[in-house]
Amino acid sequence: MSTISAGSQPASRSARTRRVLLALYLLLPACLLLALSSGAVILNAGDILAGLAAILGDGEANQATVIIGQIRLPRALLGALVGAVLASTGAATQGLFRNPLADPSLIGVTAGASLGASLAIVTAGGAISGYLGFSLVSLGAFLGGLLTVAMVYRLAQSGSGTSVATMLLAGIAVTALAGSIGSLLEYHASNDMLRRISLWRMGGLDGANYPRLLIAAIVGGAVLLALPRYAAALNAMLLGESEARHLGIDVDRIKWGLIIWVAIGVGASVALAGTIAFVGLVVPHIVRLLIGPDHRSLIPACALAGACLLLLADTLARTVMAPSELPVGVVTALIGVPFFISLLRRRYQYGMQ
């Protein structure tokens, strides 16, 4: 495999990093254009430009501008933001746990958010529209995610600090608990509620609108700005926690800060787009394969690659069985699982252990 042989002699790793970043910066607008042009009605570049101009206030409204402005643009931008947040929080989680096979869902945030959403659907019917389009289901998911992470973090705390190994086990326990409570809820739910719960769980960007996009931009923007500030500390923490401490890193403060940002980012993503599997796991893995584990470039590169991947997956989900739509979480999992298994089998070849 060419990436592997190139990875074993990274004489010009920094040059390679610059090339990969540049390629991702070019790929993102290309993916965005593809997402805007594909669908039931295929639009060309001129239509897209006219559509974008109409949003900015000049140009007349027609079918194309409505499709772009009301449907595809908010959906594409929401997808890009969610993908960027999932992939960069994934990179941060893998660094924090010093395990390239870790995933943000390990700390319980995804399971907690699912339970929160199910609870909202079953108890309130999820019909009540909340503030700024942030429905009660989304709110339940976000709060559920944060609460589970708080619980996992507390369980892992001891007199001598927070153990990431205990956090991982606590995450497994809390995930199982949330899952069984969720099943209990489903057992008592009506058929209609069951369908809504299972659809919500598959994930999707079809609920995209501008209020949701605004929330995603604020929360996602904060997460994407915050994570790079932890890059140097994460680099040192890959050596081991005590080694990082000897390098002057306040390890417990870093852990706490990262957990909070990951919980906020993933919680908001799940609230806005449901559970989207494997982006947080597979994207950091591929990017690390290309440019190495230095978080100063890994985190921004993951954000870009995650945005591209989710844009492509959602475009595929909308078009492959048109006019019906697949949930995007199903598409990312279908692409992600075989890829992940092949990574698992080949990890020794590129220096993972």
Add this chain to the structure above:
Amino acid sequence: MMSALLSLHAACAAPWGNALLEDINLQLAPGQVLGILGPNGAGKTSLLNLLCGATALTAGEMLLGNRPIADWSVRQRACAQAVLPQQSSLNFPYTVEEVVLLGRTPHATGSSVDREVLAATLEATDTCALRHRLYTQLSGGERQRVQLARVFAQVWRAQDAPLRLLLLDEPTTALDLSHQQLIMESARRLASQGSAVVMVLHDFNLAARYTDLCLVLDQGRQQALGSPKDIFTQDMFREVFKVDVTVNTHPAADIPLVIQ
């Protein structure tokens, strides 16, 4: 005598409640190399953990420079003191260069200084040829040398900190004979430039040749402290290590030679 860089007075440590170290008394001046020796489980690593701040002092006093150890912030200590643990858990594919440069994390000296330190420490550990290789693909001895280069890089420059202390836990275990010598000579060179070096060792002849002072521990207590010439006696070996050895004088230097 110069003022002590590191001093312990009646120091005790009891992590998890049971006393691992009792009544340790020690003075180390800049430029000195101290070897810590003792049978398995004697408390060698515990003493190193106490010195580096991983374990807290439960009684007694410990001064770094002339300040109590608690007055040092994590960052200040990281600028002044580097620690090589017995094992490393790094399993991400950093290049050798990237690992060594992590040693510069506490310093804000800019990339050109960092590159100079990188070149010098790669030289001092014979890892220049490995610089672009992936750490995860190296052998045990090569990894050990890369980790040594990293801790050397942390305390390489005298101008980066008011004092410098290098703590090494079994730095030569995975190394072949020529690299053992190279590493010990590099550590001595750091000492000759004003750093103090503390290392846990198992090889008495290596200790005799490269240390100024040796501390022999047994069951958490200090059994002997002094120059190798003074404390490497047949009686000490019989008492502490329960072995009979012959102690001669090295044919080429005025140091003891321990023959099993």
